[in-house]
Amino acid sequence: MKARIQWAGEALFVAESGSGHAVVLDGPPEHGGRNLGARPMEMVLMGLGGCSNFDVVNILKKARQPIESCEAFLEAERAEEEPKVFTRIHLHFVVKGRGLKEAQVKRAVDLSAEKYCSASIMLGRAGVEITHDYEIVELG
Template sequence: MKAQIKWVDGAMFLGESGSGHTLVMDGPPDAGGRNMGVRPMETVLIGLGGCASYDVVSILKKSRQDIRDVQVSLDAERADTEPKVFTRIHIQFVVTGKQLKEAQVKRAVELSAEKYCSASIMLGRAGVDITHGYEIVEID
């Protein structure tokens, strides 16, 4: 996996993934930015949410659960002093579908956290306290 970062000006950078997609990162005005993109640490949080979401959807599909929507909210805290690393992250899944089995949803969240989500496992090994929760929304 590869990526390239190019400084534009101020606190703005363009990140290009090895697959050819571009992401704008920028800082707030008080840090020399123009607030025209996500903050670099926000990209880490979004990446974690995407990784975990991908796993949960994949696991639930393989277990033949009739999922219609999966939304994930992440709530993170960072250290007050430099380096301002993440210290705590809570990942909350809202899984919507028909006749979903709670045991399957719980298992999907646990497997993502403990076995499959490389971002979650990497951050956890670095000392971030990562917790997970889920809610099931049943539709007719």
């Protein structure tokens, strides 16, 4: 896996993934940014959310669950001192469908956290406290 990060002036950067997709990163105004893109640590958090949500959806699809929507809401706390690493992250999944089995949703969230989500496992091994929960919304 590769990436290229190009400085675009002030606190603005363009990050390009090895697969050719680009994302704009920018720092906060107090550090010379213009709020034109996500902060790098926000990207780490979004990457974790994307990795986990990808797993949950795939596991539920493989279990032939009637999933129609899955959202992951993340909240993180960071250390007060530099480096301001994440200390705690909570993921809340909202899974929507018709006739979803709670045991299957719980299993999908647990498997993502414990076995499949490399971002979650990597951050957890680095000392970040990561918690998960879920809710199921039955669609009519």
